[in-house]
Amino acid sequence: MTASPTAASPTDASPTAASRRRASSTWPLGRVIGTAVLLMVLFSLAAVVVGVLALGHLDTERQRIESTLDPAALASEQLYSSLLNQETGVRGYALTGQADFLTPYTQGYAAEKVAVATLNKLAPQLPPDSAAELKATLTQAHDWRMRYAEPTIKQIQASGKPVVSPDILAGKAEFDALRARFATFQADVSSTRAQALTALDDASDELHVALLAIAIGFVLIVAGLAVTLRATAIRPVHRLAAEARRVADGDFWHEVGQSGPSEIRGLAADVNTMRLRILRELASWSSSPTWPRTTCRNRCARSPASASCCSGATAASSTSGPTSTSTSRSTAPSGCRC
Numbered sequence: 001m002t003a004s005p006t007a008a009s010p011t012d013a014s015p016t017a018a019s020r021r022r023a024s025s026t027w028p029l030g031r032v033i034g035t036a037v038l039l040m041v042l043f044s045l046a047a048v049v050v051g052v053l054a055l056g057h058l059d060t061e062r063q064r065i066e067s068t069l070d071p072a073a074l075a076s077e078q079l080y081s082s083l084l085n086q087e088t089g090v091r092g093y094a095l096t097g098q099a100d101f102l103t104p105y106t107q108g109y110a111a112e113k114v115a116v117a118t119l120n121k122l123a124p125q126l127p128p129d130s131a132a133e134l135k136a137t138l139t140q141a142h143d144w145r146m147r148y149a150e151p152t153i154k155q156i157q158a159s160g161k162p163v164v165s166p167d168i169l170a171g172k173a174e175f176d177a178l179r180a181r182f183a184t185f186q187a188d189v190s191s192t193r194a195q196a197l198t199a200l201d202d203a204s205d206e207l208h209v210a211l212l213a214i215a216i217g218f219v220l221i222v223a224g225l226a227v228t229l230r231a232t233a234i235r236p237v238h239r240l241a242a243e244a245r246r247v248a249d250g251d252f253w254h255e256v257g258q259s260g261p262s263e264i265r266g267l268a269a270d271v272n273t274m275r276l277r278i279l280r281e282l283a284s285w286s287s288s289p290t291w292p293r294t295t296c297r298n299r300c301a302r303s304p305a306s307a308s309c310c311s312g313a314t315a316a317s318s319t320s321g322p323t324s325t326s327t328s329r330s331t332a333p334s335g336c337r338c
Contacts, residue, residue, distance in 0.1 A: 029261040032232050036225045043221050047214040054210040058203040061196060068125040069193040071118060076186050079115035082108040083141060083182065087175045090149045097162040102153065112141070130188040137185045140178045148174060236260025240268050247271060252278050 027035075089105025092098075116138060123131045148171035156162065236259045243256040252275050258268040 027232075027261060029233055029263045032229070032261055036229060039221065039225065043217060047217070050210050051207075051214065054203070054207040058200070058207050061200040061203045064125075065193065065196045065200060068122055069189065069196050072122045072126060072130075073186075073189050073193055075115045075118040075122070076182075076189055079112060079119065080182055080186065082111035082115060083175075083178065084108070086112070086145070086149060087172075090152055091168065091172070093156060094152050094168055095162055097156055097160065105149070105153070109145075127188070127192055130185065130192060133181070133185040133188055137178070137182050140181055144171070144174050144178050232260060233264075236264045240264055240271075243268070244271050247275050252282070 085104040085108030089102050089108065092101035093105065095101075119134055119138075123134055126134070152168075152171065239257065239259065243254065246254050247256060254275075256268045256271045256275070258265040258272075
C-alpha cells in the first residue's frame with residue numbers, strides 16, 4: 001500500500017467541508033420522520049371528519065324518517081280512518097235514527113283528536129306545503145262537522161226520527177270534497193317520505209364511498225411514506241454502511257458518497273475526514289526510515305504467503321545498519337516491493 005502525497009494534502013479537506021455545508025441544507029432525519037407522522041395524523045383527522053360527517057348525514061335522514069315522516073304517515077292514515085267512521089256513523093244514524101249507528105261517529109271523533117294532536121306536533125317538522133295542506137284539511141273537516149254532522153245529530157236526537165232531506169246529499173258532497181283534500185295531504189306526506197328514503201339511500205352510499213376512500217387513502221399514504229422513508233433514510237444508511245466497510249477494509253482512497261438526511265450526510269463527511277487523516281498519516285510514515293519494515297510487517301500480517309519475501313526485506317534492512325532507506329529497499333527481494 002503506497003500513499004500518494006497529493007492524497008494527503010490539506011486541500012483534500014475542502015470537499016468534506018463543502019459536503020458538510022450541503023448536508024446542513026437537507027432535511028434532518030427527525031424532520032423526515034416528523035413529517036411522516038404529521039401526514040398520518042392529518043390524514044387520520046381528515047378521515048375522522050369525513051366519517052363523522054357521513055355518519056351524521058345518514059343519522060339525520062334516518063331520524064327524519066323514523067321520528068317525523070313515518071309517524072306523520074301513520075297519523076294521517078288514522079285521521080282518514082276516523083273521518084270515514086264519522087261520515088259512516090252520521091249517514092247511518094241519519095237514515096235509521098238508531099243510536100247504535102252513531103257509535104262509529106263517536107269513536108271516530110275520539111280517534112280524530114288523537115291523530116290531530118300527533119299531526120299538530122309533527123307539523124313544524126313537515127315541509128311547508130304539507131303543513132299548509134294539513135291545516136286546510138283539518139279546517140275543512142271541522143267545517144263539515146259543524147255544518148252537517150253536528151246539526152244532523154242534534155236534529156235526529158230532537159225529533160227521534162230519521163232525516164230524509166237534500167241535506168244528506170249535501171253532506172256527502174261536502175265530505176267527498178274533504179276526502180279529496182285529505183288525499184292531497186296524504187300524497188304530499190308520501191312524496192316527502194319517498195324523497196327522504198332516497199336521501200337515506202344516498203347518505204348510505206356516501207358513507208360507503210367515504211369508508212372506501214379512507215381505506216384506499218390509508219393504503220396509499222402508508223405505501224407512499226414507506227417508499228419515501230426507504231429512499232430518504234433507509235437506503236442512504238445501507239449505502240453509507242457499505243462504503244464505510246470498504247474504507248475500513250483499507251481502501252482509503254475511496255471517497256464516501258453523501259446522500260440522504262443531514263445526519264447521514266454528516267456521518268459520511270466524518271468518515272471522509274477520518275479517511276483523509278489516515279492518508280496524511282500514511283504519507284508521513286512513507287518518509288520515515290522504518291517505513292519498509294513497518295509496511296512489510298503489515299503485509300505479512302494480512303498475507304502469510306508473502307512472509308518469506310518480507311522476511312528477506314526485513315533482514316536486509318537490519319544488516320545494513322544505519323544506512324539510507326534506498327539501500328534497504330535495493331536489497332529486498334524484487335517481488336516484495338518494500
